[in-house]
Amino acid sequence: MADPAALQNALAGAHAAVYAYGLAGARLTGTDRARALTAMAEQRRVRDRLLDLLTGEGQSPTPAAAAYDPPFAVDSPAAARRLAGLVEDRMAGLLAAAAGATDGSARTWAAGAAQACAVRATTWTGTAAVWSGEA
Numbered sequence: 001m002a003d004p005a006a007l008q009n010a011l012a013g014a015h016a017a018v019y020a021y022g023l024a025g026a027r028l029t030g031t032d033r034a035r036a037l038t039a040m041a042e043q044r045r046v047r048d049r050l051l052d053l054l055t056g057e058g059q060s061p062t063p064a065a066a067a068y069d070p071p072f073a074v075d076s077p078a079a080a081r082r083l084a085g086l087v088e089d090r091m092a093g094l095l096a097a098a099a100g101a102t103d104g105s106a107r108t109w110a111a112g113a114a115q116a117c118a119v120r121a122t123t124w125t126g127t128a129a130v131w132s133g134e135a
Helices: 004-027 030-056 077-100 104-125
Strands: none
Touching: 004 030, 004 077, 030 077, 030 104, 077 104
């Protein structure tokens, strides 16, 4: 593993993403709530894969916090959808960085997971983020 810090950062993001989907799901109903629960399950799978990658390399994984402060009030369905889009966009970036810091099957997995997050972000926001390629 070339850079365990990138995997640790992605893991910290995944912990926060699972929490954020709990907040978002509480404000959504119907199809949107179902999508949020599905996305939460996906972020749990991402978290678990990152845990496996880190422990497989002898690293101590970043633990989840007891709670996270959302970047804005999640007090309506619109705010919940906005949060979901932001979570997925940020996770796409973190997982892309993890892909660049790994090789082999871990790189393939992280790149695919980043792509899936980018697609989910677009479904929540209706627009595709533009990545400049700059850090």
